[in-house]
Amino acid sequence: MTSPLVFALRTDLDSAAFSVTTLTELWGAEADAALHRNERVPALRALTVRRNENGPEASATLATIFVLGLAVKRDDLAAALPSLGIDGAIELGLIEVTGSEVRPLLDLRPYSFVDGAGAGSWWIVSDLGELALGRPLSEEHVLGVGGASVTLSGLMMQTPVGSVLDLGTGCGIQAMHAARHATRVVATDISKRALELAALNAALNGISNIEFRFGSLFEPVRGERFDQIVSNPPFVITPRAEGVPAYEYRDGGMEGDALVEAVLRGAAAHLNPGGVAQMLGNWEYRVGQDAFRRVGGWLDGTGLDAWIIERDTQSAAQYAETWIRDGGTKPGTPDFDRLYAAWLDDFEARRVTEVGFGYVTLRMPLAGSPTLRRLERLHGSLGSNEAGLGLHVGAVLAAHDWQAERSDSELASAHLTVAPDVTEERHYWPGAEHPTAMMLRQGGGFGRTVRMDTALSALVGASDGDLSVGAVVAAIAQLLDVDYTELLAEILPRVRDLVDDGFLLPAGNDAIA
Incomplete structure (x- = not known):
């Protein structure tokens, strides 16, 4: 049940129209972009001009103290929070009072998104970042909504389910x-402070179907199974050395990538048949050993289907620099150099040359259903596609099952159509009659590109749902004057790949239920 103080805060934030749109209007798109680079001067200058012209506005006051992390006048905040009041804000742990000024103790900012249920917006409370603190983060820091959070929420499948486990909930965003699509959610974390802030966020946004539990990894749900597991676990590879901060939000306390291995292996005991687990993770490349071979080995014996996509890699040195900066330690300082050396020593001890980052989707297969073991590297930027990946992942898994359950003769009898986001691209030498290259491009999903030959291009072009695959191939064989049986045998595996990747969709009576 929401406390009166939380209800009062929600009322005030709503009255002030404290939203992503409002903040962008307050300081402009350029200042907004600067904030994403951890630079607040442009936003502060814009707010100062606006305040001088219009006097203190509630939204500007709230943005100054809770987003920019700067002190404001006590009277201005009291005016911006008329229902909660200064005493209520103190009791909720949002602020401290210093004379006529108030300073933030927590970060509080709007967050907007679009998922399968439509557009939504929340207010998210977390610990102050290094910009507001002016120093490195504490090891107990509770992170707000960052890039990894947005990635995982976009990747999350949104099929309605009975139960979801959020492993390592942090501020509670996942x-x-x-x-939004589960009857009940169990959220766990090893940080009691994280659970307190996550519970506050759920209450602040009127979400009542989440149960919060304290404990490490799967300990709080021992013996329980779920329809879905999501996890942005503390997967960052951190040296186990004295003097190296172990941030709770990113460090699972294990050596190397053992934390990711533990979550992958542990998911099998906590998924219902047909249940899916999705997470982000890192894996090490070691001298003489392919990372995907190691990751595939983690899954052996679990009985789980797996679809793992590596989105990027970093050298050992780049990885160290990234995460030392993430903790707020500035380059060029003695502390940065000391931590850098510790990271490189740790990697050298395991002969690590680089680290991969990617998405993991696991599934507990139903009895008799086709198996899936797919490990692939899709490096490069997804651009705006990432936000809608959850729907794509669900569709691709269903498409894989559809084609895997069909024999070659059944697939030849099926009717297919081209997905609406797919385009064809052809390249010609100047003056040439025939193309030198033909490619299919995917506008959504993972933005894949597939190179085609004449036969495959003709099949895709004729896939409008009217004719079966076999009938189309027969017409192509006659046109090209080749043997139908040989062409069908050559083209069917490629058709399966195009269905798997979402280029071709079952149509008519063959459509996926």
């Missing part, structure tokens, strides 16, 4: 997203 549990809140899951609550």
Whole structure:
């Protein structure tokens, strides 16, 4: 049940129209972009001009103290929070009072998104970042909505389910997203402070179907199974050395990538048949050993289907620099150099040359259903596609099952159509009659590109749902004057790949239920 103080805060934030749109209007798109680079001067200058012209506005006051992390006048905040009041804000742990000024103790900012249920917006409370603190983060820091959070929420499948487990909930953002398509959500974390802030966020946004539990990894749900597991676990590879901060939000306390291995292996005991687990993770490349071979080995014996996509890699040195900066330690300082050396020593001890980052989707197969073991590297930017990946992942899994359950003769009898986001691209030498290259491009999903030959291009072009695959191939064989049986045998595996990747869709009576 929402406390009166939380209800009062929600009322004030709503009255002030404290939203992503409002903030962008307050300081402009350029300042907004600068904030994403951890630079607040442009936003502060814009707010100062606006304040001088119009006097203190509630939204500007709230943005200054809770987003920019700067002190404001006590009277201005009291005016911006008329229902909660200064005493209520103190009791909720949002602020401290210093004379006529108030300073933030927590970060509070709007967050907007679009998922399968439509557009939504929340307010998210987390710990102050290094910009507001002016120093490195504490090891108990509770992170707000970052890039990894947005990636996982976009990747999350949104099929309605009975139960979801959010493993390592942090500020609660994944549990809140899951609550939109689940009857109940269990959110766990090893940090009691994280659980307190996650519960506050759920209450602040009127979400009541989340249960919060304290404990490490799967300990709080021992013996329980779920329809879906989501996890942005503390997967960052951190040296186990004295003097190296172990941030709870990113460090699972294990050596190397053992934390990711533990979550992958542990998921099998906590998924219902047909249940899916999705997470982000890192894996090490070691001298003489392919990372995907190691990751595939983690899954052996679990009985789980797996679809793992590596989105990027970093050298050992780049990885160290990234995560030392993430903790707020500035380059060029003695502390940065000391931590850098510790990271490189740790990697050298395991002969690590680089680290991969990617998405993991696991599934507990139903009895008799086709198996899936797919490990692939899709490096490069997804651009705006990432936000809608959850729907694509669900569709691709269903498409894989559809084609895997069909024999070659059944697939030849099926009717297919081209997905609406697919385009064809052809390249010609100047003056040439025939193309030198033909490619299919995917506008959504993972933005894949597939190179085609004449036969495959003709099949895709004729896939409008009217004719079966076999009938189309027969016409192509006659046109090209080749043997139908040989062409069909050559083209069917490629058709399966195009169905798997979402280029071709079953049509008519063959459509996926």
